Amino acid sequence: MTDEHSALALRGLAKRFDGKVAVAGVDLDVPAGSFYGLLGPNGAGKTTTLSMAVGLLRPDAGGAWVLGHDVWTDPVRAKQLLGVMPDGVRLFDRLSGAELLAYHGLLRGMDPAVVDQRAAELLDVLALGDAGRTLVVDYSAGMKKKIGLACALLHGPRLLVLDEPFEAVDPVSAALIRDILHRYVVGGGTVIFSSHVMEVVERLCSHVAILAEGTIKRVGTLDEVRGDRSLEDVFVEVVGGRTATGEELAWLSR
Amino acid sequence: MAVPVTGAGQRGATMAVTGPGGQPAERVRPVSARHFVRLKLRVMGNNFRGQGWRIAMFVGGMIAGLWFAATGFFLLAAPGLADEPTYALMAAAFGGGLLVLGWLLLPLVFFGVDETLDPARFALLPLSRRTLVTGLFAAALVSVPAVAALIATGGLVLTSGLLGGAAAALVAAVGVVAGLLLCVAASRAMTSAFATMLRSRRVRDLAAVLLAVLAALLGPLQIVVVAAVQQADWDRLTGVARVVGWTPFGAPWTVGIDVAEGRAWAVPVKLLITALTIGALLWWWSRSLESAMVGAASGGRIRVRGGGAKVRGGAAKTGGGAAVGGAAVGGAAAGGAAGAVSGAVGQLFPKAVGWARRDRFGALVARECRYWWRDARRRANLITIAVVGIFVPVMVNFGGASFSTGEGMEFAAPDSSPVLVSISMVFVGLLASVTLANQFGFDGSAYAANVVAGVPGRLELRARMAAFSVYVLPMLAVVTVILGMLLGRPAWLGVMAGSLLATYGAGLAISAFVSVLGAYSLPETSNPFAMNSGAGVAKSFLTLLSMLGTAVASVPMVVAAALLGDAWLWLATPLGLAYGLGAALLGAYLAGDVLDRRAPELLTAVTPRR
Numbered sequence: 001m002t003d004e005h006s007a008l009a010l011r012g013l014a015k016r017f018d019g020k021v022a023v024a025g026v027d028l029d030v031p032a033g034s035f036y037g038l039l040g041p042n043g044a045g046k047t048t049t050l051s052m053a054v055g056l057l058r059p060d061a062g063g064a065w066v067l068g069h070d071v072w073t074d075p076v077r078a079k080q081l082l083g084v085m086p087d088g089v090r091l092f093d094r095l096s097g098a099e100l101l102a103y104h105g106l107l108r109g110m111d112p113a114v115v116d117q118r119a120a121e122l123l124d125v126l127a128l129g130d131a132g133r134t135l136v137v138d139y140s141a142g143m144k145k146k147i148g149l150a151c152a153l154l155h156g157p158r159l160l161v162l163d164e165p166f167e168a169v170d171p172v173s174a175a176l177i178r179d180i181l182h183r184y185v186v187g188g189g190t191v192i193f194s195s196h197v198m199e200v201v202e203r204l205c206s207h208v209a210i211l212a213e214g215t216i217k218r219v220g221t222l223d224e225v226r227g228d229r230s231l232e233d234v235f236v237e238v239v240g241g242r243t244a245t246g247e248e249l250a251w252l253s254r
Numbered sequence: 255m256a257v258p259v260t261g262a263g264q265r266g267a268t269m270a271v272t273g274p275g276g277q278p279a280e281r282v283r284p285v286s287a288r289h290f291v292r293l294k295l296r297v298m299g300n301n302f303r304g305q306g307w308r309i310a311m312f313v314g315g316m317i318a319g320l321w322f323a324a325t326g327f328f329l330l331a332a333p334g335l336a337d338e339p340t341y342a343l344m345a346a347a348f349g350g351g352l353l354v355l356g357w358l359l360l361p362l363v364f365f366g367v368d369e370t371l372d373p374a375r376f377a378l379l380p381l382s383r384r385t386l387v388t389g390l391f392a393a394a395l396v397s398v399p400a401v402a403a404l405i406a407t408g409g410l411v412l413t414s415g416l417l418g419g420a421a422a423a424l425v426a427a428v429g430v431v432a433g434l435l436l437c438v439a440a441s442r443a444m445t446s447a448f449a450t451m452l453r454s455r456r457v458r459d460l461a462a463v464l465l466a467v468l469a470a471l472l473g474p475l476q477i478v479v480v481a482a483v484q485q486a487d488w489d490r491l492t493g494v495a496r497v498v499g500w501t502p503f504g505a506p507w508t509v510g511i512d513v514a515e516g517r518a519w520a521v522p523v524k525l526l527i528t529a530l531t532i533g534a535l536l537w538w539w540s541r542s543l544e545s546a547m548v549g550a551a552s553g554g555r556i557r558v559r560g561g562g563a564k565v566r567g568g569a570a571k572t573g574g575g576a577a578v579g580g581a582a583v584g585g586a587a588a589g590g591a592a593g594a595v596s597g598a599v600g601q602l603f604p605k606a607v608g609w610a611r612r613d614r615f616g617a618l619v620a621r622e623c624r625y626w627w628r629d630a631r632r633r634a635n636l637i638t639i640a641v642v643g644i645f646v647p648v649m650v651n652f653g654g655a656s657f658s659t660g661e662g663m664e665f666a667a668p669d670s671s672p673v674l675v676s677i678s679m680v681f682v683g684l685l686a687s688v689t690l691a692n693q694f695g696f697d698g699s700a701y702a703a704n705v706v707a708g709v710p711g712r713l714e715l716r717a718r719m720a721a722f723s724v725y726v727l728p729m730l731a732v733v734t735v736i737l738g739m740l741l742g743r744p745a746w747l748g749v750m751a752g753s754l755l756a757t758y759g760a761g762l763a764i765s766a767f768v769s770v771l772g773a774y775s776l777p778e779t780s781n782p783f784a785m786n787s788g789a790g791v792a793k794s795f796l797t798l799l800s801m802l803g804t805a806v807a808s809v810p811m812v813v814a815a816a817l818l819g820d821a822w823l824w825l826a827t828p829l830g831l832a833y834g835l836g837a838a839l840l841g842a843y844l845a846g847d848v849l850d851r852r853a854p855e856l857l858t859a860v861t862p863r864r
Contacts, residue, residue, distance in 0.1 A: 018303075054706060055705065055706070055708075055854065056702055056705055056706065056854060056857060057854055057857075057858065058854045058855065075708050076708050079706060079707065079708035080708075082706070084706045086702055086706075088699070089699040089700070089702045089861075090698055090699045090700040091700060091703065092621060092625070092697075092700045092703060093700065094624065094625060094628040094629055095602070095621065095624060096601065098598035098601050098602075099598065099601050099602040099621075099624070101598050102598040102599040102601065102602040102617070103602055103617050103620070103621050103703075104703065104707070105598075105599070105617075106599065106602075106612060106613060106614055106616065106617030107614055107617050107618070107703070107704065107707040107709060108707055109613070109614060112599045112612035115598060115599050116597055116598050116599050116600075119598035119599075120598065123598075133601075135628070151703070
């Protein structure tokens with residue numbers, strides 16, 4: 001059913017909330033070693049799709065496979081290979097950064113000594129060491145994203161699923177996150193992340209999928225999707241954004 | 255929840271700012287209290303949409319409210335129905351006074367504040383403080399407790415009417431309405447002021463302790479009152495009632511009786527007292543409201559103790575954080591960082607669970623332990639257990655003595671029995687274990703981390719039980735010893751410990767099931783008193799369910815205490831321990847299976863709707 005070379009394979013994923021369709025049958029193959037951007041406007045179903053892909057939300061129909069392991073029937077194996085940074089989800093934020101990393105590491109069944117060593121390294125690289133014993137709840141938005149990324153990376157997953165990793169992140173932190181992700185992909189990992197920031201996607205991604213109204217509208221390598229135009233033009237065209245004619249909202253210019 | 259509020263809020267804004275059409279310099283339509291009431295009803299209605307169980311909860315809440323209202327009505331109407339004018343003043347002054355007291359304190363301790371209309375959401379709208387306060391005040395009147403209180407105090411109108419005719423009834427009706435306004439204003443002002451003060455963690459701790467103690471004292475206080483009533487001479491109590499009648503606590507409720515007893519001159523004065531109090535409360539509320547609106551977003555700042563964490567000013571929220579994030583990219587900070595980080599695992603484990611192995615189970619226990627202390631909501635629960643756990647058994651075992659002998663509160667010769675002690679211990683165990691009935695609700699969406707990591711359900715539940723027990727078992731031991739000493743019956747310690755352990759263990763098992771199957775979300779806010787509308791009812795239903803199950807499960811211990819006589823004094827502890835431990839492990843085993851299958855659904859249930 002799934003391609004052996006796919007790091008993540010989604011088949012017919014669908015979900016409705018209170019009768020309203022959020023995701024209407026998503027098929028997606030994320031090749032191993034790719035840097036995959038999932039684009040879509042607000043409310044397109046990006047978060048819902050990724051939540052179903054990693055086992056946080058039970059789909060009404062369809063399935064998800066991580067490196068060939070079914071997320072819903074063989075969750076233990078699939079989740080071992082998976083690092084996740086959800087969006088709009090709290091961390092256990094009444095722990096300090098180091099405590100949070102230790103918690104995640106042990107929860108993944110890692111050796112305590114390895115956890116200590118990697119946690120120190122991650123905090124150092126992500127410039128979170130200075131925060132000391134500050135609780136994560138008191139971190140700034142960018143720091144929260146970084147510690148979330150550290151938690152997802154700690155156990156050395158083969159596939160990283162990141163929901164809006166660049167949202168509310170200042171340029172310095174964003175550059176840092178970009179570098180780390182880039183190195184991770186070069187080292188053989190696979191990343192899929194959702195975003196609606198075109199430049200980031202254009203700069204980083206090898207593959208792109210555009211999700212709108214709960215279905216995949218365009219999918220392929222970056223060059224296939226954008227052709228000879230800019231990604232933004234394609235995106236706006238696909239999503240069906242309207243351009244203002246200048247007639248409405250006339251009272252704004254007074 | 256945010257969607258309907260914002261939507262309707264924008265509607266309000268449109269009304270206030272632009273008005274219809276695009277004409278320049280259009281008329282601004284004033285916003286009145288009516289809009290707030292309609293907004294609240296709309297938000298409540300939207301909350302029900304497509305949520306059958308919420309409607310069921312609400313209906314349940316209404317039935318409970320009606321039941322209380324009817325009871326109160328007949329209690330307050332009794333003096334009139336029985337034609338006993340002597341008691342009329344007392345019923346009005348004490349009953350009404352208790353009502354005001356309840357409105358003041360109960361929201362702080364147990365039920366939380368209905369945040370359906372969160373003041374912070376109005377911060378950006380061009381509303382005067384006066385409009386906002388009257389609007390929110392009117393909206394606060396639209397609630398089940400307010401209606402129930404109105405019905406209950408309607409009994410006073412009946413009493414006044416029966417004793418003093420139509421005029422007295424009319425005055426009483428005015429007084430009752432004024433009294434209700436006073437209750438609501440007092441409750442709102444109090445909670446709002448507290449919410450503002452509670453920004454700082456230290457005040458929050460202190461307040462939680464004080465309030466828990468205060469609430470727990472209501473029980474013993476009741477005994478004193480009952481004992482006093484039994485032997486008191488009525489004249490003196492009438493005198494007290496008269497005095498209470500002149501304070502804001504009793505003034506609005508007693509005006510009808512005053513007319514009936516021929517003191518019509520007191521009516522305007524008492525109504526003036528009430529009006530002034532309401533005015534003062536509303537003014538106080540509007541003051542704290544403003545700061546709540548401005549500062550609500552920043553919330554409380556919580557820091558780990560020690561470890562060189564310096565308290566930054568509240569304003570440093572983003573700026574300071576970004577500076578920390580940006581400045582340290584170079585290696586200069588590495589030394590300091592390494593110092594702070596040495597042994598991330600070691601930092602996670604508090605001393606109390608130093609025994610735990612550094613594996614999944616240990617990590618879960620350690621994190622839970624940290625949370626029972628650092629999460630204000632959880633800590634408030636622990637404090638309640640500690641305080642109520644001591645007072646209730648004392649009350650049950652000594653209260654019986656004072657009732658039967660009428661000798662007041664003398665601790666010398668309590669006529670308790672192993673059965674009575676068992677029952678009171680069952681209650682303590684029940685109270686402690688029921689705290690876990692919504693244990694996943696405390697986590698909220700953070701529980702996603704455990705789902706992503708694929709934590710086995712059985713491990714998860716066992717770890718949560720263990721972490722909670724780290725705090726609760728020592729407390730229960732202290733309760734047992736204190737009670738044993740007070741009773742002067744060291745021989746009963748075994749029975750007490752046995753009943754306690756058995757009930758606690760069985761309660762943990764039942765709470766494990768309830769927490770997996772009946773979880774609900776708590777609002778993610780720094781205000782420990784906040785609670786979604788409807789969640790209060792949900793909470794009481796779940797708690798009731800767990801308590802009922804636990805009580806049934808603990809029946810064998812009480813029966814054994816009654817039947818086995820002296821042998822039970824020795825057998826109780828080992829048997830109770832085995833029973834409790836077995837029940838808890840079995841509960842974790844079975845409920846863990848359910849959790850494995852339902853983890854994503856559970857996560858959805860505890861994630862607050864946004």
